Amino acid sequence: MAQPVLAVRRRSRISSARKRSHPPVRPGAACSPVALKRRSAGGEGAPAETPCNDDSEEDMFGDYDSFQESDSLLARVLDAQQQHPQDEGMDVNAAGEFAHGNLQSDMDQNKQGNLHTTEDSSIHKVDGYHGFQVSENDSRDTNEELSDSVFDELPSSQLLYLEQMGELSSCSRRSAGTEMMDKCNNSSLDKTRSMSSPCPDSECKNKSTKPSEGSKSDSCKSVSLKDHLKNAMTGNAKAQTPKVSKTKQLKEAILSEEISVARETIGSLSFDIGPFYGLPSKVQHLLRQFRGIETLYEWQHDCLTLKSLQQRKNLIYSLPTSGGKTLVAEILILQELLCRQKDVLMILPYVAIVQEKVWALSSFGIELGFLVEEYAGSKGRFPPIKRRIKKSLYIATIEKGHALVNSLIETDRIDDLGLVVVDELHMIGEGSRGATLEMTLAKILYTSKNTHIVGMSATLNNVGDLQKFLQAEYYTKNFRPVELKEYIKIRDSIYEVDSKAENGFTFSRLLNFKYSSSLEKADPDHIVALVTEVIPKYSCLIFCPTKKNCENVATMVCKYLNKEFRAHREKEKQDLIKNLKDIGNGSICPVLRQTIPFGVAYHHSGLTNDERKSIEEAYSRGVLCLLACTATLAAGVNLPARRVILRAPYVASEFLKKNQYKQMIGRAGRAGIDNAGESILIVQEKDKHLVRDLITSPLENCYSNLLPELTKGMQYLLLSLVGLKIAVTQEEVYSFMCHTLLGVQQQLLLKEKSLSEIVRDELQNLIEKGLLKGKIMEKDQNSASPLTITLLGKATYKGSIDVSYCNLLYKELRKGLEGLVLESSLHLVYLATPYDMVSNCSPDWMLYLRQFNQLSSAEHKVADMVGVPESFIAKKASGQAIRKNVDSAVVNRLYLSFVLYALLKETNIWSVSEKFNMSRGYVQNLLTSAASFASCVLHFCEELEEFWVYKALLTELTKRLTYCVKTELIPLMEVAGVLEARAKQLYNAGYKTLAHVANANPETLVKTIEHLSRRQAKQMVSSAKMLLTEKAEALQEEVEELLKVPTDIP
Secondary structure (H helix, E strand, C coil): CCCCCCCCCCCCHHHHHHHCCCCCCCCCCCCCCCCCCCCCCCCCCCCCCCCCCCHHHCCCCCCCCCCCCCCCHHHHHHHHHHHCCCCCCCCHHHHHHHHHHHHHHHHHHHHCCCCCCEECCEECCCCCCCCCCCCHHHHHHHHHHCCCCHHHHCCHHHHHHHHHHHHCCCCCCCCHHHHHHHHHHHHHHHHHHHHHCCCCHHHHHHHHHHHHHHCCCHHHHHCCHHHHHHHHHHHHHHCCCCCCCHHHHHHHHHHHHHHHHHHHHHHCCCCCCCCECCECHHHHHHHHHHHCCCCCCHHHHHHHCCHHHHCCCEEEEECCCCCCHHHHHHHHHHHHHHHCCCEEEEECCCHHHHHHHHHHHHHHHHHHCCEEEEECCCCCCCCCCCCCCCCEEEEECHHHHHHHHHHHHHCCCHHHEEEEEECCHHHHHCHHHHHHHHHHHHHHHHHCCCCEEEEEECCCCCHHHHHHHHCEEEEECCCCCCEEEEEEEECCEEEEECCCCCCCEEEEEECCCCCCHHHHHHCCCCHHHHHHCCCCCCCEEEECCCHHHHHHHHHHHHHCCCHHHHHCCHHHHHHHHHHHHHHCCCCCCHHHHHHHHHCEEEECCCCCHHHHHHHHHHHHHCCCCEEEECCHHHHCCCCCECEEEECCCEECCEECCHHHHHHHHCCECCCCCCCEEEEEEEECHHHHHHHHHHHHCCCCCCCCCCCCCCCCCHHHHHHHHHHCCCCCEHHHHHHHHCCCHHHHCHHHHCCCCCHHHHHHHHHHHHHHCCCEECCCCCCCCCCCCECEECHHHHHHHHCCCCCCCHHHHHHHHHHHHHHCCCCCCHHHHHHCCCHHHCCCCCCCHHHHHHHHHCCCHHHHHHHHHHCCCHHHHHHHHHCCCCCCCCCHHHHHHHHHHHHHHHHHHHCCHHHHHHHCCCCHHHHHHHHHHHHHHHHHHHHHHHCCHHHHHHHHHHHHHHHHHHHCCCHHHHHHHCCCCCCHHHHHHHHHCCCCCHHHHHCCCHHHHHHHCCCCCHHHHHHHHHHHHHHHHHHHHHHHHHHHHHHCCCCCCC
């Protein structure tokens, strides 16, 4: 005889609604996830709305019958028991188990429906989350006869009670399908219970122990199901309502479920991209909130849905500047962090861009639960902390990215890195930085088969070589959101660049501007005419060949602008001047003082970081409408303009390259603001044929720089390969080199020697320098002899020290041990002064002598120890002949040490630059380089036990050089993008710690801090929260590591 089936029904929603006296609730009002009404399996239309009111104000059992009514659930249960008294198998436990199974099945069916919530008056849908399936017989019984199961709306205490009954049903027989159901739904019930159970922990524990005690006797069989359900429902009615926001619970539940959906989608090769490209719909909401992005461009959608990306093939994509490349990379990053639960490395070319990106993505990290870590200058841990819960996005410069990858390989954690994104991939062909980038990517490709590489650039030509090197697919579009029109100007005629024309240009118009004789003489290139066509209503950039030319052009333009320009946003300009004075402790550049009232400024490396940031912010807000700048701005921060003018086709004294030209003109046209952008290249008659070639020529190719940058490239790479045990024989090293960009381009680049000969010769050089040990074999001999790294070699590659300087650094550190002068920090500062800035230093000998005369006896001792006698400086200053041979590199390095030493004492770049007659930007660059080099020397010393004494000293010195401010400002300057001027403002306003900023109200910050926009305030708070979270996570990881029980206890 077939098992009887319990038939239950719910009172119609219309009748139950009449009994309620509550006011209507707005659609989508958040309810507890368990009580949330869902569409039944075969139902149509929108799900019924359920008011979520205080339990004391309404029937706790919602739509269910009361105990008294004859057609109630309990009455029908009792009838079923009386009708089948002979069925002994249908005891209480079995019934509970049956109910449990139906409850679980219904819960999983509901997962196939849609969760609804209200966010910005829009409903977000989660599709396709499939639960397990029960056995065929169980499925038929439950789905056909309990299609509208009552158990999908049971209160949480009843869910808990029935779950306990289901777990303790050992006395009844289970079907295989029921057992599988219980196992699969364990986590689901736990989650439901933890989010919505109304009973406190102690009550839940008590309830869970009672059935287990009762199961020891047969008395449970004599208790009717009616009594059990009555007790459970009464207990639920008495339970207190949890004091947790139901809206918050529901939002967390939706985000968690969407992430699960996204993981399933990403894990498969399906093109079902889920709510938002495999990501929670919250990401789309955040893009709208933080970036104002409503929809993606068509090419972005096409790129994100490429089959190669679904198959996790490496990808190179190339579009013109301002095409929206970064957004695609950021979506891929979020997919990796949230869906695949892997760490991500993003490599950017400059420190300023790293800090800008840390600012921008910290907000997403706070909302979506991942960490954003800065690796730039002296910042970053090696190896990074291994997080067990949250995943990390490492945003790094090229050099720091390489050191990070080395540390992950050394600790066997390279597979934790799921994705590497490289911005400005074309830089792989630029000098020592290009060589470092090539080494980084080659190591990732060789050591990890699971790490996905994505590279992007606006200026790529020989893509085939890069594809072969990176084993990558290629995607490109000639898309710009704003049309760009290119022009050249010769005399007073303007020609449009036209590839179809015979000579590449077609006449466009004549300049319509009346020039006086004096103006014609001062401005022969008609720059004033070109800029007044667009400013002050629109913005304009003028790219100049040199820094001095930037200042001259800004001054000249202001001299001939109408006085009306001064009235445009006058108060904000005065505020900017005041801000720049505060940055300079009362001093301001006379050129800026003269030009800013007209809305004009210059921008180049001669400015301090604080000054540059203030000018960039003022330009972005429209307070400044014209910037005269050098080519570095084109490759740095994103400052677009309506019109871009190239003052001359030169960068310094070198003729413009096509890549540089494209980068500069790419700044023309602002998406969402302008409907078109213009670039005008000013050309002299003598350069006309060169410019024609420039316009029509293809982009420059990217070539490997491992050989041209020998000590920073090839030798350093070979040393680190052996040190990291990536390749430990001559044959393995050669095999690795064949997989580099140099290996791909060897037939083109190697004319005199083959790659194997170069590898052999450079390995021999490293052995002779005492960095490697082993025997190098000739071409015809067996090359399987192992190579090992020396302690000095290991310190060199782990400290990222140039191979050409490592022996010199070692000798100077050894010499310091014999008599390190600690009465002042000058000796340590000398050791941390970067070698690569020495060659560009030209001391002012009179200033040098003056500094010598001001030294204390201890500081004189330092000069004597390093080998610079005062007599030598005195003779240099007086122009006398020098007979004694003194190393000029040491002399120059000590001079730079004096500059750094003065900075540490005065912490004011303006006064130090005036004292040494140097540009503020040069002093700033020296300080940044010294902080980075001090960090490298610290890592170098950590690998050599004999230098243990330097570790603590260099740790503190690195920190002082990094921030170079008063001690109380250091915690504030740890926040990405907060420089000295902003830190002072925050400190004076009462925000004295990282916690103060992290917990600040952005609106209050905007009112309290001058020249701070709402967007900047929000980013600052997010960045501080992220840093605080990182520190808390690191401490938690340390605590858990300390408390972990060792597995090898005797």
